[in-house]
Amino acid sequence: MDGTAWFISIVLAVGFVVVFAATFVPGSGRRSTQRLVRSIGIGLPPQLEAEVEARVILRQRAGSIGAAIAVAAAVAFFVLSSAAPSQLTGLLIVGAAFAGIAIGAGVSAATASAATAPGEARVARLRAVSVRDYLAPLELLGARVVAGLAVVTAIAVIALTPFADGDDAANVVVITALGVTAGVSLALFELFSRRIVDRPQPVGTPVELAWDDALRSSTLRDIVTAPLLIGVYTVMYGFIEISDRVGVASDSFVGFAVAAGVFMLVLAALLILAIVSIVSRPQRHVIRRLWPDVDVDGARPDASAGATA
Amino acid sequence: MLTIDPKSATPPFEQLRLQFIEQVRSGELAAGAKLPTVRRLADDLGLAPNTVARCYRELERDGFIETRGRNGSFVSAQGDATEQQAQVAARAYADRIRSLGVSHDDALAWVTAALRA
Numbered sequence: 001m002d003g004t005a006w007f008i009s010i011v012l013a014v015g016f017v018v019v020f021a022a023t024f025v026p027g028s029g030r031r032s033t034q035r036l037v038r039s040i041g042i043g044l045p046p047q048l049e050a051e052v053e054a055r056v057i058l059r060q061r062a063g064s065i066g067a068a069i070a071v072a073a074a075v076a077f078f079v080l081s082s083a084a085p086s087q088l089t090g091l092l093i094v095g096a097a098f099a100g101i102a103i104g105a106g107v108s109a110a111t112a113s114a115a116t117a118p119g120e121a122r123v124a125r126l127r128a129v130s131v132r133d134y135l136a137p138l139e140l141l142g143a144r145v146v147a148g149l150a151v152v153t154a155i156a157v158i159a160l161t162p163f164a165d166g167d168d169a170a171n172v173v174v175i176t177a178l179g180v181t182a183g184v185s186l187a188l189f190e191l192f193s194r195r196i197v198d199r200p201q202p203v204g205t206p207v208e209l210a211w212d213d214a215l216r217s218s219t220l221r222d223i224v225t226a227p228l229l230i231g232v233y234t235v236m237y238g239f240i241e242i243s244d245r246v247g248v249a250s251d252s253f254v255g256f257a258v259a260a261g262v263f264m265l266v267l268a269a270l271l272i273l274a275i276v277s278i279v280s281r282p283q284r285h286v287i288r289r290l291w292p293d294v295d296v297d298g299a300r301p302d303a304s305a306g307a308t309a
Numbered sequence: 310m311l312t313i314d315p316k317s318a319t320p321p322f323e324q325l326r327l328q329f330i331e332q333v334r335s336g337e338l339a340a341g342a343k344l345p346t347v348r349r350l351a352d353d354l355g356l357a358p359n360t361v362a363r364c365y366r367e368l369e370r371d372g373f374i375e376t377r378g379r380n381g382s383f384v385s386a387q388g389d390a391t392e393q394q395a396q397v398a399a400r401a402y403a404d405r406i407r408s409l410g411v412s413h414d415d416a417l418a419w420v421t422a423a424l425r426a
Contacts, residue, residue, distance in 0.1 A: 121314040124353035126332060128343040128381065137408070200352030206310055280410070292413050 001078045001089050008090035009075050012097050013068060020064040029053040032060065039283045040214045042294055045207055055215050058112065059105050063222060066104020070096040086170035088237055092177050095230040099185050102226035106192035109219040110199070120204050125290075131193045133289050134217040135224060136282035142273060143224045146231030147186035153238030154179020160245035171241055178234040186227040193220055210291055217286035232270055239263040313354045321356050325364045333373050333384055339403065340386035340396035344374060 001009075022028050033053045037044050044052060074096035078089055132140060157175045196216055203209045243259030287294055311328050313321050332338040344350070347365060351358040365382055368374045375385045386393035406416040 118355070119315055121312055121316075122354045123310055123312045124345070124350060126311050126329065126338055126342075126344060126350075128345045128349075137410075198349065200349060202353060202355060209310075285410075288410070289407065 001075070002087065004087070005078070005089040005093060009071055009093050012071050012093065016064040016068040016071070016097070020061055020068070023057045023060050023064075029057040032056045036214075036218060040218075040287060041284050042210060042214065042287055042291075044211065048208060048211055052211055052215065055112070058108050059215075059219060059222070062104035062108035063101040064104070066102070066107070067097045067100035070100025070103070086174045088171050088174040088178075091233055091237065092174050092181070095178055095181050095226075095233055098226040098229050099181055099188075102185060102192075102223040103188060105219050105222040106188065106196070109216070110192055110195045123203060123206055123209060124201070125209065129197060129290065131197050131220065134197060134213070134220050134286050135193075136277070136280065136285040138273065138277045138280065139221065139224050139228065139282050142277070143186060143189060143228040143231070146235065146270075147182045147227040148231075150179050150182035150231035150234035150238070153235050153242070154182075157238050157241050157245075160242060171237075175234060175238050175241060178230060179238070182227055182230040182234050185230055189223050189227055192223055196220060210287070210294070213286050213290050218283070221283065235266060236263075236270070239266055311354070313356065315355070321354075322360050322364055325354070325356070325361065326367060329364070329368060330371075330373060333387065338384050339400050340384050340393070341400035341404075342384045344382040344384065346381065 030049075030053060033044070033049065033056050036052075036056060071093055074093045154176050157172055157179075161169070161172050196219060201209060201212050203212060239259070240263065243256060243263055246256060246259040311325070311332075313324050315321065317324060319327075329338070344365075345353070347358050347361045350356075351361045354361070365374065365376075369376060369382070372385055373387075374382050376382045386396040388396070402416075402420065406413075
């Protein structure tokens with residue numbers, strides 16, 4: 001590992017330890033919950049604050065532990081293996097951190113116990129739900145497409161290895177590892193997302209159900225970020241490597257120009273998708289989909305007012 | 310939304326069945342809507358799976374729901390053949406609107422305008 005990779009690893013490790021420690025500071029859970037309330041756009045009744053805060057803190061702790069372990073594992077891999085140093089190693093360590101957050105959040109959500117007092121009234125929705133109800137199409141399809149593209153890109157980079165030398169050869173290892181991480185992250189997302197959505201929702205009021213939906217959606221968004229971002233990194237840096245190799249292989253400017261043009265198109269498409277995703281407020285998709293009568297985009301953030309899902 | 314109150318004088322099975330029928334008749338549960346699995350609904354409501362399974366069987370016998378093998382249970386279209394076709398078309402429109410992310414107000418305005426045209 002080179003100096004940059006060590007620097008990134010140390011910053012990430014310290015950052016996740018700080019995030020983990022911060023969850024024990026009084027008031028941090030409340031601030032995180034308030035941020036979530038603003039992003040989701042529905043009101044949080046006082047009687048639910050403690051429970052939602054506890055779940056937010058649990059997810060933060062699990063995510064930071066998962067990320068710290070993943071970063072440590074990635075560093076150990078590069079230190080113990082004979083892989084040559086690459087300028088992209090730091091990128092893989094960042095990718096490992098995202099995968100770790102996803103695994104931590106997924107495990108905590110898939111194994112958390114949920115129970116209501118026996119003898120109390122229960123509410124449930126009479127319509128089956130699926131992952132599509134909790135994640136915006138752009139994120140769900142985007143993760144699948146980008147992770148798939150990442151695997152294909154990694155295979156293309158490996159296929160063009162004979163035309164690599166020096167630092168390029170070291171980059172092949174990192175881009176291959178990124179492609180594998182993107183594929184594994186997608187597989188983990190598919191596994192966790194189904195388990196989380198299939199878990200029962202034993203609640204006593206529609207507002208509790210709306211908040212359980214919101215927290216599930218938030219967790220799934222944490223998990224889907226891993227294949228999405230790692231896939232984007234792999235495609236971007238993979239295409240840079242491919243354009244280099246194509247230039248070397250074809251020994252002409254035309255080959256390089258075509259590869260560079262394809263890279264620019266991919267980059268533009270990713271940028272447009274990112275802007276569309278931000279503008280469409282994907283964090284509110286779950287409420288728009290499962291609680292259509294709740295006015296999340298207007299001035300009436302009250303789930304109990306229109307809970308008819 | 311379905312509410313089961315264990316303190317009610319009405320048995321949970323009957324509460325479930327009556328609310329289900331009411332929601333199908335009122336249109337709140339549209340034709341073609343997929344229902345949760347027996348186990349999932351039982352876990353959500355704190356009922357025995359046999360209670361929910363029995364309710365699903367009776368609702369199927371009475372024509373409110375239909376089971377499509379391993380795909381699960383779905384709300385059946387109600388009324389005569391024309392009404393059933395209309396409900397299926399409405400369901401398809403609603404699914405498309407949902408996938409497009411269009412607001413309910415816009416969707417209703419457009420379908421109203423189309424009906425008036």
